[in-house]
Amino acid sequence: MESGDSLSLTHSLPSLSFEAPLTEEEKTFTQSIRVRAWALTLCACAHAAFYCRLLTAMRCKVLDEAHFPNSWLAKYQILKSNRGSLKIGLLGCGHFGKQLVLSLLQLTHLSAANITVSTRRPETLSVLTDLGIECFYDNKRLATSVDVMFLCCLPSHLLAVSSQIRGSISESCIVYSLITAVPAARLKNLLAHSSIVKPHYSFHKINPWSKVWITGKSPIEALADQEVIEMTSPFKKADLSCVDLKWFEEVLYSVLNFCHLLQVPYGVTLNMVNSLLFSPSEGLEAMDNPVLFTCESFVNATCIQSLSHSSLFPWFDLSSVSRRKTPLTKFFLLHPRLQHPLSFVYRMSMLKTRDPPETDGCCGH
Template sequence: MDLLEDLETLKFESGIHEEDQSWLYLLGRSHGLMTKACAHATFFCKLLHNLRESFSRESFSRKLVPEKRTSKCRLTGLCEETQDDDALKVGIIGGGHLGKQLAHTLLQFVPIPAENLRISTRRPETLDEFKKLGIQCFYQNASLVGWANVVFLCCLPSQLPNICVEIQTRLGKDCIVYSFVSAIPVSRLKLLLNHTNILRPQYQCAEDLARIWGANKEITAALQDPVIIQATCPYSPAGGISLNIKWLEGMFYALLNFCTAKDMPHSQVLWHLSELFPSQHLEACKKDEASPLKFQAQDFVSKIYAKNLSQKRPFPLFDLTAVQLKETPFSQYLSNSTTFQDRFTHLYYDSFGISLTKEQEEPEVSTGSPSQ
């Protein structure tokens, strides 16, 4: 609820001189960028969460589920798990506006249990709202990355070099670093962290930005609006803020890296990835129900490598920074497979509890440029 909705003189815009009114579009752009960033990060975490749950169900059927136990670290006083479990653990570095909005979005839409989300910030005393929910808030970046499966960097560019020095020795190879620091390219971040498992979305704003983003709406509320969801979908041209489609490649290779860290045979990995696209979307996509989406090894690696890959052998550990900068076998798959694009779009909408309508399946050319 906007408390200033009917109080025009108290709104931010009323204090802007007439000659500066033209700059007010920056508020909408900033809010739009944050909305899209939170939506894409949440969708990635939901895919990873669902993938881990798929593994858990398979392990349960084999009676291999480990018992979860916790203890307190003597040095930090934080609760640490003494045995690996199947629940996704997410850390956020930075407790500013973006970090808070991301935390709320993850809790609502993934959903992540409070005990599996931790926030490290220089001012943990300002995060009482999260502490009341049972989320650990502290200022120990190295401890955070040593615990988390996914770490979101929500800090300022000026803070990033010092943070990288703090955390680079505690990063495990399978820990995924997801950076929102737009001023630092992924190639530079790779050097700062001495780490290759990094995701960094790139956004581009059109001059004629759509007036759908607003500036005061909570992100969690915005992501329940079908118009907003359509504008955030990676394959949608709506909204005026486009996402570089290389992010989508990086996201899938990150899922592969997670499986490789589990030493999972690649044939099993491909089956689990296909399971992420449930059969209830087939009817909506008007596809033959007898032909579900199936990934093959050559969709992710070269045909020669796939031919020599034995059934029980895992995929290699991919350099996500290279994936986001160069062409890959999955690049061709994304551009050529309309079936995947349809299934992906339905899955994306479904992740936020919204059904895709016929009008949204074939969106009209709208304000803004298409995703690249």
């Protein structure tokens, strides 16, 4: 008997199936739970990939700027040698973690050499190690060596994990938490670290997701479909979006923090952000009187008064952004038309296939 033949003996016996004792109502409920879990995986992978692409693009813009103050030329040389490439780490790698790694490889310019994984059972990740990804079990080592650390461990493991890495996370490292039901404020206390991005997901209507789930596609396969990409877009009306727009506020403030570390003057930072998100390119025509980010979009009037031409944006506590109204919150409310260009940037980013770079790194230098 060939492998798997024994399982086929029960194929025509529905009474032995897992869902046999369930009522139709219970079956509908369990299916909705599965659809939500699948949709959560899909959206989390898409948004994580978009974030990595955005942060990488900003790093590359910093490298391309010619006017660097001599006081931080050394930092520029360090960045230059790394060619803008992000170092990504996953802490925890179950089923979702594997999907996330594969999505990052497919939807970004990250190579396997840019990704490391720390998990209690690295020997089970042959599918990743065969791709060239380094997998080990040393959470502290991971926390000290990456630019973005995705927390993918179980909530029940969080206390143990936080005790292992507390105090070891680099100041420049962004902790991107995908642990459900644990708010950013709690993570800040556990990790003694404030650079935390924590998306909040909700699915108001499950029917559109059910239609895609029934096809049996993996997240990567589904995200090759332009209609599915549009479904995952964060830049839609609140009752249609799967993620709170606060997530994008955290993303933008984390970009400003990155520029703060490299001593980029706030005016240069604003120009680069606006150029990255609103410059006409790849089929996007220039908007009439486009609404661009200004200093007031990110900081209050008191802070603006203290800024000089060479000043930096202040360092932002990302864990506070998710639970407080910020100048950026007001800016998005006043300018809902921003959703159109941002949605376009998101779609174009997700539709790009990952072509092997001609040179090492991701900036083409």
